[in-house]
Amino acid sequence: MRIAVVGAGYVGLASALAWSHLGHDVRVLERDARRVGALRRHDDPLGEPLVPELLDASDLLVTSDASEAFARADMVAVAVGTPQTHGGRADLSALDAACATIAQAARPGTVVVRSTVPVGTADRLQRDVLHRSAVVSNPEFLREGRAIADMLRPDRVLAGGEGGQRDLIEALYAPILGQSFTPVAELRPDLTPRALVWTDRRSAELAKYAANAFLATKLSFVNELANVAATTGSDIRAVIEVLRLDPRIGEAFLRPGLGWGGSCFPKDTRALEALAMDRGYDFNILRAVIEQNRRQLDRFVALIEGELGARRDVRIALLGLAFKSGTADCRESPAVALAQRLVERGWSVRAYDPAVRERPCELPAAVALCDDIRDAALGADAIVIATEWEAFARDLTALREVTRDDLLFDGRCLVDPGDAAAAGFRYFGICPATRH
Ligand code: UGA
Numbered sequence: 001m002r003i004a005v006v007g008a009g010y011v012g013l014a015s016a017l018a019w020s021h022l023g024h025d026v027r028v029l030e031r032d033a034r035r036v037g038a039l040r041r042h043d044d045p046l047g048e049p050l051v052p053e054l055l056d057a058s059d060l061l062v063t064s065d066a067s068e069a070f071a072r073a074d075m076v077a078v079a080v081g082t083p084q085t086h087g088g089r090a091d092l093s094a095l096d097a098a099c100a101t102i103a104q105a106a107r108p109g110t111v112v113v114r115s116t117v118p119v120g121t122a123d124r125l126q127r128d129v130l131h132r133s134a135v136v137s138n139p140e141f142l143r144e145g146r147a148i149a150d151m152l153r154p155d156r157v158l159a160g161g162e163g164g165q166r167d168l169i170e171a172l173y174a175p176i177l178g179q180s181f182t183p184v185a186e187l188r189p190d191l192t193p194r195a196l197v198w199t200d201r202r203s204a205e206l207a208k209y210a211a212n213a214f215l216a217t218k219l220s221f222v223n224e225l226a227n228v229a230a231t232t233g234s235d236i237r238a239v240i241e242v243l244r245l246d247p248r249i250g251e252a253f254l255r256p257g258l259g260w261g262g263s264c265f266p267k268d269t270r271a272l273e274a275l276a277m278d279r280g281y282d283f284n285i286l287r288a289v290i291e292q293n294r295r296q297l298d299r300f301v302a303l304i305e306g307e308l309g310a311r312r313d314v315r316i317a318l319l320g321l322a323f324k325s326g327t328a329d330c331r332e333s334p335a336v337a338l339a340q341r342l343v344e345r346g347w348s349v350r351a352y353d354p355a356v357r358e359r360p361c362e363l364p365a366a367v368a369l370c371d372d373i374r375d376a377a378l379g380a381d382a383i384v385i386a387t388e389w390e391a392f393a394r395d396l397t398a399l400r401e402v403t404r405d406d407l408l409f410d411g412r413c414l415v416d417p418g419d420a421a422a423a424g425f426r427y428f429g430i431c432p433a434t435r436h
Contacts, residue, residue: 001025001172004073004106006098008035008062010046010147010263011114011140012079017054018151021184022175027061029069029101036062047328047355050148053185070106075168077138078102079114088270089278090118099129108132110168112159114140116208116268118275122160122201136161136169137201139208144262145326149187152176157196160204170196209272213286216265218253220292226256226413226430227299235434237413256430258334258386258411259296261323266293266332297334300411301341303428307407308382314347315404317380319373320387320412321353321360328353330360335386338411339367342384352376354389374402382407383425388414396423 001024005016008030020026030036038045039062042055063069070076080094095115102111111133113122126135137160142150157177159169175181177196179189197207222240229236236256244251260266269290276283308314323333330336335353342349343366351363352370359369370376373392377383380403385392393415400406400423408420410429417433420426427433 001168002072002074003027003172004029004069004076006069006076006078006102007080007094007115008032008039008045009079009081010144011142012077013039013046013051014048014142014147014151015077015079015114015140016060017051017058018148018176019172020058020060021054021152022173022181024172026058027063027069027071027073029064029066030062031064033064036064046147048145048147050184050187054148066101066105070102073106073109075110075112075172076102076106076133077112077114079140082115082117082267082271084267084270088274090116090267090271092117092121095121095125096129099125103129103132106133110134110136110165112136112138112169112172114138116140116264116271117205118271119202119205119209122205126201134162134165135201136165137204138169139204141208141211144324144329148184152181152184152187153179153190154194157194158199158204158207159196160199160201166198169198209268209275212265212268213272213289215253216260216269216293217285217289219257219260220289220296222254222256223259223296223430224292230299230430230432233434236431255388256413257296257388258300258338258430259293261332261334262329263331297337297341300409300430301338304342304382304384304409305345307409307428308347311381314345314382315380316342316347316349317373317377317383317403318342318349318351318367319353319376319383319385319392320389321351321356321363322387325387325389326355328355328357330356330362333360333362333387334411336360336362338384338386340364343367350376350378350380353387354391373399378402379404381405382409384409384411385414385429386411388412390414393419396420396425400424 003026005012005028008028016026016028044051078098080098082090085091122135122137177194226236240254243249273283273286320335343364350368352373408425413431417427
């Protein structure tokens, strides 16, 4: 199949590389000349596992010229950003502009919407802009740090459109649905074939928001539960273990923390809430989930203040800046928000994150960005874990040897309190040790 992908961002590039790997002829339209140059040199702009391997192996054509990108394409996939506007609604200006270009420069065919968009968007594009083509909604479920693995070994493939388009989508994803793709480095096909959930465009669009909103709800629930457990003297780790072993609940997304962040959950939960509100429905639970997430940091900051509040000249080693482990992405990161709160107290903060090499623009200027964990921890009064990088829990004794005081605040339930005590730390956190 000949495919053009509009947008070489996260979703566009991961989709393009995976489809190219499946044997499709893929061209990418990208307006950022620097990104075009980088991709032509096979430089990975995402920092994603397996992207370098796929870039080296593929014959992807990346261009800023729409007619070159669209030449002979049977299918055009749109994967441009839909950031949130002030009121929480999705900003569709990039999507509308991309579809206008497609209407103008591509021959009629199938247009696949990969971007996350409010319900009704694909129907509107079909009716008003792309009436000579068939529009299919094909939302992605790609986690940062696992985008290629999630493309090639998804939990399911979701698409919505008119019945006649189903065969084309099945052909597009055939080696993924059948798990018969050629391995990429250590990533091999699974034994279980994947399901295509084929539906209408509006259901596909809502299902994408529903998946992210449900996961965010699960997380806000466990975060709330951890807060309650701390007041009842219950061991939240044991409580979670009980939940985890119930297949009806599911074992994933049960680790309490400083709140969910990143470029997707905050944006998509607010967009779904606004979408419901625009139709006169108050999505009560979702509103509470968003509000809980906004407050989650408060308790942790209060915990730190409770131990350090009266002290002056406090030095904090902040471990982690990314919104989760496995990525350098600091967008809407609770760790960065925490850094802000800590410097507001007048404390000195030295931060380290194994993936963050460039200073995130939201990071307060007063925070020093360190090159290694030892540098951040040297002379610190408290270690504060803000991102769940496993490496932070690995050598606590070495960490304790360089800190001035023995406080360890774990915002990600990463460290075993027993290990912390054995290394000489006093442990505080979202999942505190119980004394029974
Ligand atoms: C998320 C979804 O997982 C993808 O399926 C979706 O395609 C993507 O958004 C998107 O809409 O594009 P991602 O933003 O990469 O992917 O983040 P996740 O791995 O889902 O983590 C979300 C947040 O939950 C992070 O802040 C993470 O730290 C937090 N989290 C996750 C926890 O606090 N505890 C957990 O147990 C799991």
